[in-house]
Amino acid sequence: MQAIVPLQDDLPFPPTVEEFYPPSLIEGAYPWLTKFTLLVWIAVGVIIVFFLVAYRDPKMVPTKRQWIAESIYGFARENIAKELIGHAGVRFAPYFATLFCFILLTNLFGLIPGIQISPNSHIAFPIILAVISYVMFNYVGIRKHGFVKYFKHSLIPPAPWFILPLLIPIEFFSTFLVRPVTLALRLFANMFAGHVILLVFTVGGFALLSANSLLIKPLSLLSWALAIGLTFLETLVAILQAYVFVILTSSYVQGALAEEH
Amino acid sequence: MSLAEISGSLSAIGYGLAAIGPGIGVGIIFASYIQSTARQPESGRITLPYVWIGFAVVEALALLGIAFGFVFTTSTTT
Numbered sequence: 125m126q127a128i129v130p131l132q133d134d135l136p137f138p139p140t141v142e143e144f145y146p147p148s149l150i151e152g153a154y155p156w157l158t159k160f161t162l163l164v165w166i167a168v169g170v171i172i173v174f175f176l177v178a179y180r181d182p183k184m185v186p187t188k189r190q191w192i193a194e195s196i197y198g199f200a201r202e203n204i205a206k207e208l209i210g211h212a213g214v215r216f217a218p219y220f221a222t223l224f225c226f227i228l229l230t231n232l233f234g235l236i237p238g239i240q241i242s243p244n245s246h247i248a249f250p251i252i253l254a255v256i257s258y259v260m261f262n263y264v265g266i267r268k269h270g271f272v273k274y275f276k277h278s279l280i281p282p283a284p285w286f287i288l289p290l291l292i293p294i295e296f297f298s299t300f301l302v303r304p305v306t307l308a309l310r311l312f313a314n315m316f317a318g319h320v321i322l323l324v325f326t327v328g329g330f331a332l333l334s335a336n337s338l339l340i341k342p343l344s345l346l347s348w349a350l351a352i353g354l355t356f357l358e359t360l361v362a363i364l365q366a367y368v369f370v371i372l373t374s375s376y377v378q379g380a381l382a383e384e385h
Numbered sequence: 386m387s388l389a390e391i392s393g394s395l396s397a398i399g400y401g402l403a404a405i406g407p408g409i410g411v412g413i414i415f416a417s418y419i420q421s422t423a424r425q426p427e428s429g430r431i432t433l434p435y436v437w438i439g440f441a442v443v444e445a446l447a448l449l450g451i452a453f454g455f456v457f458t459t460s461t462t463t
Contacts (some may be wrong), residue, residue: 136392208434302445309448310441317451368437375437 137331139323144246160243167229197221204370209378216377224370231362234319245315254308257373265380314365316357326349396454407447414439
């Protein structure tokens with residue numbers, strides 16, 4: 125979606141995948157400097173600056189800014205890390221807090237007027253986030269149990285021997301192949317679908333307005349009303365997906381660190 | 386004379402049908418979690434990791450549907 129209110133000629137009505145390939149900001153810099161990469165750098169900068177400023181001069185009675193920063197970190201520490209992993213999870217709390225802030229902020233870019241697209245609606249960015257989580261939970265598992273024991277734990281469930289030839293491939297498929305793929309795809313698909321839905325109802329309103337029949341024209345108001353309603357739904361989805369990504373990462377870490385399955 | 390005509394891709398309808406299964410599955414998972422936590426509130430913390438793992442595995446089916454929709458677009462003509 126454009127920064128200005130789109131005119132009906134600007135955008136093709138059934139939105140295409142082309143929407144998700146913004147042009148380069150500087151001539152010849154594609155794909156290294158597009159709207160997406162700029163937004164990612166802005167998100168990184170905003171998070172670093174916010175937490176540095178909020179914690180520059182910590183007080184016993186926190187200021188408003190410090191309170192927000194502490195709430196976010198406290199949420200990642202108490203409600204995600206400690207809740208799912210236990211006391212061993214406290215050392216992962218900084219990662220979870222960073223991940224949560226980054227995904228939440230980049231998701232919310234999809235709703236801020238003037239930006240209105242999330243970098244996470246391009247598969248490349250969720251893939252990197254998922255790869256980091258995937259490598260991390262395997263690394264902490266291998267470091268805790270040792271290479272052979274970790275794979276034995278993850279692949280061989282406590283079951284009678286004759287069912288194992290069936291269970292081991294399933295466990296391998298679900299733990300080492302499906303987990304990273306779904307982690308990336310879930311975030312990507314939600315952001316992608318959310319953007320397409322908003323686009324369909326907003327641009328669809330203009331398409332209905334330019335219809336020939338007088339009876340169809342008023343339907344554009346319904347379309348725009350739905351677009352506004354769906355924006356609130358997308359806000360919910362943006363927050364929920366950030367939460368789900370972090371909570372799944374932490375439950376994978378918990379599974380890797382668990383003593384027995 | 387044809388009564389209705391469909392142009393474009395039917396894959397959206399196919400994906401809608403495919404999403405019914407994971408939709409029901411995810412619903413059952415969270416319903417069971419709510420029910421079990423209501424019956425035995427102190428077990429909430431113990432069952433929570435299984436809820437998220439189960440949710441991830443079930444939702445994987447819907448996500449595979451999205452992915453394969455894009456993967457197989459080149460081989461279909463309608």
